[in-house]
Amino acid sequence: MINIKEIKKQLEQANSLCELEALRINLLGRQGVLNSYLKDLKNLPLDERKKRGEELNLIKEELECIISKKIEAINRSLLLERLKKDSIDPYLPPFPINIGRMHILNRVINKIIHVLERLGYEAVEGPEVETEYYNFEALNMPLHHPARDMWDTFYLNNGKLLRTHTSPIQIRAMEANKLPIKIIASGRCFRRDNPDASHSPIFHQIEALYIDKGVSFAHLKGTLEYFARSMFGREQKVKFILSYFPFVEPGAEVAVKCVICKGRGCITCKQTGWLEILGAGMVHPEVLERQNIDYKIYSGFAFGMGAERIAMLMYGINHIRHFLDNDLRFLNQFKYNLED
């Protein structure tokens, strides 16, 4: 009789596919144990034959099942063995993946543009090499106007100059656009100033211009309040300090609560609690009239700021030279999420 117990034990103990195959052939092969019993069946009486036959078939099925399960188990352990070679040490240094970065100045400029685009302003640009007309004359500063001294200018050997502010773009927008005009202009500007911690002969400006029917000073103030809150926090307030720019009337310097000390007074705000961050005003009727805009119907406002100053305040940068120094150890400090 077949010793099932013994066979199962042998199968259990087999731990390679070869061993298992040998056992399988011995048990279930054509010359195998089970077949020899099946061949002997014909010598038995009919009723016994039937009973015995069923028995043997059950055994055969059971053994087949055991063998296939065993194969699966051996295969799995072989695979695991192989995968083990791939094991990692999560504490080893990760691969130094790179990331691209926009320069911090352009990121600040972009942020300002995004804030104003929400109010419907369209970003535009203009040339850096400008004419006297756009830089001064059209902005209500004819030749020999003493206000020209406010902007120490670089003159070029082709009769042109390097723009001292982005305001010439206002004039180009007035020439090109249909009314109303709602633009935000940004770009590089040049002033013949000796460099120090907060001044550079090369700097970047951003300015907005809005001309429409019925634009009032209160609208300028409301826009600047929205702007200051978007840039520096919802608690922000703005303060107007009367100033003079020939292309606006009235003109003002606009201050926000010091972003460093929140208005308590510190070195950055010279203990005043306020920081002047931009110049603003109502567009001078003379400027509109020169561009054939009827100043009795249309009015407008403009405001502008230095990108470097805003960036320095936002990130506590203490010297303007960092922006053009391009030390990657500086540029790489401004992480992706700062762009928000």
Place this chain on the structure above:
Amino acid sequence: MRFSLNWLKEFIPDFNYNDKTKETLELCGLEIENELKLELSFKNVVIGEILEIVPHPKKKNLLLTSVKVLGGDTSLKQIVCGAHNIKKGDMVPVALPGSTVNHTKLEVKEIAGIKSEGMLLSLKELGFPEEYFSKSHEGILILKDVSEKDNIERILSLPDVILEIKIFPNRSDLLSVYGMARELSVILDLPLSNCLVYSKPSETEGQVKLEIENYKDCSFYSATVIEELQVKDSPTFMQIKLIKSGSRPINNLVDISNYVMLELGQPLHVFDYRSIQEDTIKIRRGKTCGEVLLTLDNSVKTLDDEILLIATANEAIGVAGIIGGQSSGMQENTSKMLLESAHFSPEIIRGGRRKMGISTDASYRFERDLDPYLAELARNRALELIQRLGYGVISSSTTAFKKPLQTEKLITFSTNEVNNFLGTELPTSEIENSLRGMNYNLINDTFIIKTPSYRRDLEIPQDIYEEIGRVIGYNKIPGVLPPITNLSFTYKKSLEANLRDLLVHLGFIEVINSSLVPEDEISLFGQPLKLINPLSKDMSLFRSSLLPGILKTAINNIKFGVKNLTIFETGRVYRQTEKSSLAILITGELFSINWLKMNIKPDFYYLSGVINRISEELNLNLQIDDKTPNQVDMNSYDFFHPFCRALIVKDGKETGYLGEINPFLIAEIKPKVEKIFLAEMFFDLPVKLENYKSTFYHEPSRFPSAERHLSVTFPAEVSFRNIREKIDSIKIKHLENINLIDLLTNFDYENKTSYTFSFTFRSIENSLTEVQVKEEIEKIIKCLITIGGELRGNI
């Protein structure tokens, strides 16, 4: 401009300078840029008369003085002094033992072996900081026109505050003590006291003949001749006011003209009468035929017809409103002078000033457009002072002017217009209240303002709205967001912004370099745009390429140990016209060094891959080409390695270049720099994305692809470009992609190159059969054989 608070208070006695008034002034545009407190730092300082001066017996450079104290005991004090500006008979401030100077008590001291019973004082020791007043005074303070009853505190008008107030160029009316006081009285609503005394000379038939060439240049000229002059030092009270205002006392007559300029804002000028030939004063433009003038600052100036002159019958004696001539300057022994008070046009003064490169207190005021009526007033004020102080006798006064000096300026506006402009709802009465200091008529709700002649800045209603706004307070006007209308519906990011974003996506870091570059960059980069007035030689050209700047950035970073760089810059350059430019630089390895030893060493083909990616993503149609560049670009081309460079062509036009930097250019640099690969592309302004096409969706095929590799050898003279063009010229069905996957030069020791291609085929409609693919591959083989290809293997 510097203002003495005490002087201002002579006109506004109620002015209380504190943090609150300071803030009010600042909000109204009067920024106090600097504030210097002059304290009473001394006690019991007396006035003494120097009776004798002898040299110090033991030490050179010291003097030994005998001083008698005014009103004190009769004993003489022996005082050692180091300053040499004293002489016998001078009155000086004296600190005796027991008095306090600079908060310290003084004792009898021995100086170089000699007892000194006190100290003669300079302004510095009396509490005037040297660094602030050094230009105005030095040495012992010599007191002039003082009496026994005076005391030093009162003479020096202490304590006081020196305010440096920033004045906008449109407010010439604030360039004087009186004018500033008048403004403060309006802002702070304080009464203004006009305590000034004038002396109007009788207009007789003058001794001087005046000829004004053009009244547009000079609308008013007054010449007063003063005789029996006594030229000496001016009284100390006046000197102190000048010194506090930053002006240096010279002599009584010059000082009076400066004093009146500071007080009223009108520059005056005095000429030594001996220089006035033929008693004639001509106010005329310079002659273009080489007329010259030796000016008071001892330099020879060439004149021309853009410069206005004061001349005699024969020659120029001064530049009107800017500077006098050397020959007509006041001499010590003069007994007769001519006092000029005039109104010159701001344009001619500014033009002349710029042309001559001299700026004076006088030109500063004239070019800011003064009140035309001020000249007469200031003359009368000066004459009063001269007469009262007994410095001379007026012999005649001549005036020439064109009537009227100024037409009346009227500005009309309504309550409604004010409110529309400011965004307020002010009642008429509040507007009226805010117009203090203005002369106006109110008819119903309409104001008609007659502007004061000194307010040169008031011309249009907006100027008055500003006045109303500042009196009300801009910070009290509520802010309102304008309705968000007029949105721009054509939102398009500029090409520059797109390039920046794209390169950041590709892992590049943006840098920003200066646009102003040194002169030695000329040789490589075309026609330079030169600055006429550069700040320094290092910043004397407007850049024509971004490459020198980005290369400098790379080298600086390499020096700091950052050797792997993938950086870019966008910015403006000038190449015959202004253009927008993009520069890319790569050097070192792509990733920082790592234990996995995984890295990429970017090279020319990496860079051309970046260009290709940019071209594809932005639809720019850029091609890389090896044809010879045009002349302008040829110079720049030398920037590159002679055998590792190429042009970037856009729509058939050269638009930039790329390659390895010419090793000669970086050979000298230490530490040694590895290979640097650069590219630059130029775009015309305005930079727009003209090929900005919307991307339409394509259904990706759901059927499997078939990939076939093909190795073909070609003679070396067949370039890859020939092969690629040949393949592109035939129509291959279902071809999805061609990749070059292997390249062997000098293959089989023959002068041949072997290329292995991978072709991917796929149909949108069904799975391709072997027969279909084979048919296409054979087409390709057949065409490659026509240009010399030989099949190596076909997998």
